[in-house]
Each structure stands twice: as structure tokens, then as C-alpha cells.
Amino acid sequence: MEQVYRRGGHEWRPFSLAAGVKCRGYSLGLQRVLTDFGADGSFEDGAAKVKEHYGIEVPISAVRAITLQHAMRMRQEQELKRESQWPEQGVEQVIAETDGCLVPIVVIPDTEKRGDRRRCRQVDWQEARLSLARPDGAVSKQYQATMQSADEAGAQLLDCVIAVGGGVNTKIHCVGDGAPWIVNQVQEKLGESATYLIDFYHVSEYLSAAADQIVGPAGKTAWLHQQQERLKHNRVSEVLSHLRAHQEPEEIADPQAPVRACERYLRNRLPYLDYQHALAADLPIGSGEIESGHRSVIQARLKLSGAWWKPANADAMLALRTLRANGQWNAYWDDCRQAAA
Numbered sequence: 001m002e003q004v005y006r007r008g009g010h011e012w013r014p015f016s017l018a019a020g021v022k023c024r025g026y027s028l029g030l031q032r033v034l035t036d037f038g039a040d041g042s043f044e045d046g047a048a049k050v051k052e053h054y055g056i057e058v059p060i061s062a063v064r065a066i067t068l069q070h071a072m073r074m075r076q077e078q079e080l081k082r083e084s085q086w087p088e089q090g091v092e093q094v095i096a097e098t099d100g101c102l103v104p105i106v107v108i109p110d111t112e113k114r115g116d117r118r119r120c121r122q123v124d125w126q127e128a129r130l131s132l133a134r135p136d137g138a139v140s141k142q143y144q145a146t147m148q149s150a151d152e153a154g155a156q157l158l159d160c161v162i163a164v165g166g167g168v169n170t171k172i173h174c175v176g177d178g179a180p181w182i183v184n185q186v187q188e189k190l191g192e193s194a195t196y197l198i199d200f201y202h203v204s205e206y207l208s209a210a211a212d213q214i215v216g217p218a219g220k221t222a223w224l225h226q227q228q229e230r231l232k233h234n235r236v237s238e239v240l241s242h243l244r245a246h247q248e249p250e251e252i253a254d255p256q257a258p259v260r261a262c263e264r265y266l267r268n269r270l271p272y273l274d275y276q277h278a279l280a281a282d283l284p285i286g287s288g289e290i291e292s293g294h295r296s297v298i299q300a301r302l303k304l305s306g307a308w309w310k311p312a313n314a315d316a317m318l319a320l321r322t323l324r325a326n327g328q329w330n331a332y333w334d335d336c337r338q339a340a341a
Helices: 014-019 028-040 043-054 060-080 150-163 180-193 200-214 216-232 236-244 258-267 275-280 288-302 311-325 329-340
Strands: 005-007 010-012 093-107 122-135 142-146 171-176 194-198
Touching (some): 028 043, 028 288, 028 311, 060 329, 093 150, 093 311, 122 150, 122 288, 142 150, 142 288, 142 311, 150 180, 200 216, 236 258
Parallel strands (some): 171 194
Antiparallel strands (some): 005 010, 093 122
16 A cells, blocks of 8 residues: 655655556556567466466456557557668578468447447458568578558568668569569569569469379379479479360369369469579578468467457557567567666
């Protein structure tokens, strides 16, 4: 219990002044604890952990509010620190990837001003776009993610490349699933310094579906291996010729025509199938790193059971999650401490 005095009609709290805290407020140290727990688990679990580890009862709403407050601040600082020009010096080679995954989103219309607005809420799935970059041969990566437009995701991809040492003369090797928005952003934001390669696993999925139609289960493994070897030696024309010879009749709808779908997928992405040169340079031909990033950076928090997010809050949480993944957690709180001093 804090002893409170009154002077001139105002309350005076000596302990609060000496400790640098406010009545019913949260010190910067406690805010860090709440944000720490709120970043990795549900806000309800965060309140329970504060009680277990520190003996402090904190409402769930406070864990949520403080976590989102700092998450939004991290997003703002991330945008302010963004680089727009290539440095003159840079590392020789950078590996870069970007991709999207769906997260649960809830929208509550403003049409209903009274009553329980949750009754008219709309739930849906929206794409979160994750980007990463690392110098060739390095293990640590630089992440950024957004719920916003493809153009914003492209700007973040460029920011990741620059953050890991990309410069004017740096070669950038990009791998992805061939989505048009990704290819466009690589070309627009990274320019001629970048090459793009279709993820070999995605190509193999199309080939596997075509194999079921062409040779059946018995000869599938051998046939698939043969086509993969042809692709690795840039003999794409042989693969296309073989697929065309076994295409389904035109009257068969696309969903029941896996051979046609595979042939079209490869034909539309011919400039991005240079596996031979990538393998010769010991560069990755699969986008497993970005797929792993989806699970560890995004899905581990934003796709918890029963969790639905407003778009702005989800975007802020992505900034928080990527800041932790980039190892910038301590630096952020050091900045907060200096700003409060």
C-alpha cells in the first residue's frame, strides 16, 4: 500500500516518484515482460505467465494493449529506417526469398454504432507476405513481413537485401514459387542484379501429378526422376515435348488435366528454370528457407488455435515477430530506455 499525500489540491506519491512509475501504470521493465510473453503466445497465456513467474496479476487486456503498442512502434521504426538506395560496397552474393501465407483476419464494420458489433463481424483469410535475405554461406537471416500490398513486400525484400550487405555490384539469387507478384517485385525492386529461379519442389509437384496420369503409380518414381534430371541439366524442351505428347483432350476440364497444367506451368516460366547454373554455383534451387520462416516467424504466433486478427494488429505483430527473429530485441528496448531517460 502506497502512502499518498495532498498538497495544494494535488496528490503527491513519494514512492511512485522515486521509483519512476505511475499509479496503475506499467514500468518499462514490466512492459518488456508483457511484450515478451505476448510475442510468443496468446495474451491469456501471457497474463498467466506473469502471475507464475513474477507474482503480479495483470489483466489480459493489458498484455494485449501493451504488446500491440510496442509492435506498432516497431513497425513505425522499421519504416523510418528503410534504405532506398544501394550502398556502393556490398558482399559478392546474396540469397533472397519472398512468399505469402494465409492468416485469419476479422473485420468489424463501422455501420453498427450501438450494440454488440461482434455479431456483424466478417472473418476471412488474408495473405501475409514474408521476405528474407542472407549472404551466401551465412546462416543468420534478415526477415521482414507485411499484411499490406505486394509493392510493400517488394520494398521489404530490398530492405532485407541491403541489411545483409547487398550493394551496387552484389549478385542476388532469388528463389520462389513463381507467383506473378513475386517475379514482378524482384524485377522492379532488385533490377538486373537479381536472377529468379522457380522453386524445384513446386515444379516437382506438378510433375508428380502429371506422372500419375502418364505412367501410373508403378512407373511414377522412375519417370519423375528422369524429368527432374532433365530440368537440372536445362533440358526443359525435352520435358515439354514429352508432356505435350500425353496431354489430355481439350474437352477435359483443367482440374482433371494435370499433364496440361504441368506443361502450361513450365511453359509460362521458361526464363526462371535455369537450374544447371544455380547448381554449378552451389546456389539453392528450393525455397525451403522461406517455407520454414512461415512456420517459425508467422504461423507460430498468428495462427494459434482460435486467434483472429484485425489487419492492422496482424501487421504490427509481424513487425514484432520479425524484429525478434532478426536478433534486434535487446536493441529495441535499449532505445526505449534511452528515450525515457
